[in-house]
Structures are given as structure tokens and as C-alpha cells.
Amino acid sequence: MEQPIRVAQVLNRMDSGGVEAVVMNYYRHIDRKQVQFDFYFAKDSVFPQREELEKMGAGIYPIPSYTKVFSYHRVLHHAFKRGNYQIVHAHLSTMSVFPLFAAWRAGIPVRICHNHSTAHWGEGKKTLLKYLLRPFAKIFATDYFACGEKAGRWMYGNRCFERGRVHVMPNAIDTKKFVYDEEAKRCLRAELGIPQDAFVLGHVGRFMYQKNHAFLLRVFQRLLSSRQDAWLLLIGEGERMKLIRSEVEKMGIEGKVRFTGTRSDVAKLYSAMDVFCLPSFYEGLPVVALEAQANGLPCLFSDRMTKEVVLTPGARQLSIENPEPWVKAAQEAQRQNICALPQTYDISSAGKWLQNYYFTRGKDYFS
Numbered sequence: 001m002e003q004p005i006r007v008a009q010v011l012n013r014m015d016s017g018g019v020e021a022v023v024m025n026y027y028r029h030i031d032r033k034q035v036q037f038d039f040y041f042a043k044d045s046v047f048p049q050r051e052e053l054e055k056m057g058a059g060i061y062p063i064p065s066y067t068k069v070f071s072y073h074r075v076l077h078h079a080f081k082r083g084n085y086q087i088v089h090a091h092l093s094t095m096s097v098f099p100l101f102a103a104w105r106a107g108i109p110v111r112i113c114h115n116h117s118t119a120h121w122g123e124g125k126k127t128l129l130k131y132l133l134r135p136f137a138k139i140f141a142t143d144y145f146a147c148g149e150k151a152g153r154w155m156y157g158n159r160c161f162e163r164g165r166v167h168v169m170p171n172a173i174d175t176k177k178f179v180y181d182e183e184a185k186r187c188l189r190a191e192l193g194i195p196q197d198a199f200v201l202g203h204v205g206r207f208m209y210q211k212n213h214a215f216l217l218r219v220f221q222r223l224l225s226s227r228q229d230a231w232l233l234l235i236g237e238g239e240r241m242k243l244i245r246s247e248v249e250k251m252g253i254e255g256k257v258r259f260t261g262t263r264s265d266v267a268k269l270y271s272a273m274d275v276f277c278l279p280s281f282y283e284g285l286p287v288v289a290l291e292a293q294a295n296g297l298p299c300l301f302s303d304r305m306t307k308e309v310v311l312t313p314g315a316r317q318l319s320i321e322n323p324e325p326w327v328k329a330a331q332e333a334q335r336q337n338i339c340a341l342p343q344t345y346d347i348s349s350a351g352k353w354l355q356n357y358y359f360t361r362g363k364d365y366f367s
Contacts, residue, residue: 004032004033004036008079008080009023009038010091011041018287021287022116022147026172026347027056030355034355037059038060038085039060039061040061040076040099041063043062063079066092073101081106087362088108088112089112096115096137097137100139103140111142111143113138115151116147117282118151118283118284119282122281134155137155145166145169146169147169150307151285151306171287172351173287175346178294180337181271195229200230201223201231201273201275202232209281212279212280214244215320216232217247217248217253219277219279220253220257222323226327226331231258234259235266270295274297276298278292281320283305293314294341296337300318300329302318303320314336
């Protein structure tokens with residue numbers, strides 16, 4: 001029996017983040033008899049995907065963090081040589097220079113740099129590092145990928161994008177999983193201690209600077225002053241979770257805020273919401289925005305994000321300079337329940353596109 005093509009997928013971590021979700025969505029929807037993935041990621045990852053990956057036949061390779069530059073390079077270089085790969089697909093955005101250098105040294109012919117985000121100067125040293133590394137990210141890449149136009153132009157430049165050098169690989173989802181579920185709404189609100197007739201603002205995202213939870217709290221506090229039935233549902237974990245919990249207590253609104261931590265049933269949790277809010281300082285094309293719109297939720301997004309994020313009539317972008325328009329928009333929002341995303345974002349067709357891309361791009365190297 002002919003062996004499948006094996007593609008080395010290099011990620012920063014395997015936790016519950018958006019990039020991991022994107023790669024997993026594609027992996028679930030390719031023909032694994034034709035293409036198989038090997039996953040390389042930081043060894044201290046939480047790694048909730050382990051059991052599923054083992055069942056699907058993926059290669060699992062925990063490695064040192066890229067912050068340990070020399071050991072990271074040494075381990076990856078040896079792994080790429082040993083694995084005899086034809087394709088390495090790096091998902092570290094500007095940090096992809098590190099695994100792609102190892103792939104170049106190992107003689108891998110197809111080296112994909114994939115950008116999933118942009119940047120914001122509020123993150124200080126982290127953003128400075130992104131800008132310093134950005135010119136080098138393309139050096140060892142043969143192929144350029146991005147999650148959307150804005151991310152593609154930011155990473156590779158307008159000229160490169162307009163010449164068609166950048167392939168937009170959408171953060172596609174299995175839209176059927178996110179259809180509104182009335183029974184799930186009833187059960188989840190009961191589980192979380194939220195009244196059935198409450199007005200629920202929801203957010204899904206890691207607790208980090210980028211996601212701008214502090215602004216969301218200001219929106220909710222103002223909403224609560226005019227709507228006593230308002231509740232806030234925050235799904236996720238992260239380094240700023242303790243800080244946000246503290247802010248909630250200082251505001252005196254802890255009785256109306258629910259922190260769920262990381263959940264395996266996020267697809268159902270959207271049904272427990274009435275409005276979805278994502279006031280991020282920056283994004284690529286966030287998976288959660290697609291999921292929420294597929295659920296039929298009215299969605300309020302930051303205007304700092306790409307305009308590509310607005311895919312349904314119930315979605316709109318607002319300035320994060322002032323919370324008042326968010327409060328007004330939330331109160332006026334109407335749930336659709338049934339809402340179809342453009343076909344581009346359905347994983348069934350997107351998965352076939354990626355599989356065909358691997359075959360086509362590497363046809364001269366597959367034996």
C-alpha cells in the first residue's frame with residue numbers, strides 16, 4: 001500500500017488557541033490515507049488534542065520552545081533530516097524564521113511560512129520583536145500563506161500580495177457544529193447559574209493583552225447599569241485571567257460574570273449567548289468570529305481587525321475608543337439563529353483545497 005505524504009506542521013504550542021484550532025480543523029477534513037500530519041510543538045504545552053491525534057495517526061513530537069534558539073534548531077534540524085519530509089508548514093508567523101531555517105538546512109524543498117496575525121504596539125517588546133523578525137520570515141520560505149488579506153499584506157508586503165505570491169488559506173470551520181441549539185442554551189445556562197431569560201454577552205478567547213478584556217468589562221459595566229438582566233460569559237484561560245478576575249471584583253460585578261476556563265463544548269456555548277463581542281487590538285481572521293457568526297449570533301468586532309471578519313448581516317465593527325456605541329449596538333442586536341457563512345469558510349471544501357495544494361506544490365518531490 002502506498003504511504004501517505006507526511007507534512008511537518010510546526011506550531012508554537014498545542015493548547016486551545018486559534019492556530020491550533022485551524023490546523024486541527026484542516027487535519028480532520030483531509031484524506032489521511034493521502035496526506036498525514038506530523039505535529040511539532042513546545043513540550044510544555046497543555047496538549048488537549050493528544051488522544052484525537054493518536055487515533056488519527058499523526059506524528060507527535062514535543063520539542064523545546066523556540067526561545068531556546070540553539071536547542072530548538074538542533075532538534076528540528078535532526079527531525080527534518082530524519083523524517084525525510086518534502087513539506088514543512090510553519091505556523092509561527094514572524095517566528096517562522098526559526099523552523100524554516102532548520103528546514104532549509106535540512107534540504108526540505110517546500111517550506112511554507114504561514115502568518116495568522118498582525119501586531120499592536122501596546123505589547124511593547126513582543127511587537128518590536130515581530131517587526132524585527134518580519135523581514136527575515138520570508139528568507140527561508142518557498143511559499144507564503146496568510147489567514148486573510150490584511151495578515152498577508154502586513155507580513156509579506158502589498159507588492160508581494162498583489163502579485164499573487166500570497167496564498168490565503170481561510171480559517172475554515174465545520175459550520176454544522178455551530179448551528180444554534182435551543183436545548184443546549186437551556187442546559188448550559190442552568191449549569192452556569194445564568195437565568196434562562198438573561199441577556200448574555202459572550203466572549204471566547206485567551207486572556208491576553210491582544211484580546212482587550214479590560215474594554216469588554218467597561219462595555220458590560222455600562223450595559224448592566226441600564227439592563228439588570230445582563231450577564232457576561234468569558235470562555236478561555238491565559239496569563240491575564242487573574243488580572244481580569246481582580247478587575248471584575250473591583251467593579252463589583254462578579255455576581256454577573258461567569259468564567260468557564262477552557263471548555264471542550266465551546267461549539268454549544270455560543271448558543272447560550274445573545275451577543276458575541278471581540279474587541280481585540282489586532283487579529284488575523286479569528287476562528288471564534290467565524291464560529292459565532294455560524295451560530296447566528298449578532299457579533300460586535302473591533303475596527304482594528306480586518307474588514308474580512310464581517311461575513312453576516314448581524315456582524316459589525318466598532319471603535320474601541322469608546323464603549324458607549326458597543327452598549328447601544330448590543331441592546332439593538334437581534335439573534336438570527338440560522339446564518340450561512342460563505343462557502344470559502346466551510347472546512348469541507350477548504351480541506352480539499354489544502355490537500356490538493358500539498359500534492360500540486362510537491363509533485364516533483366514525491367516518490
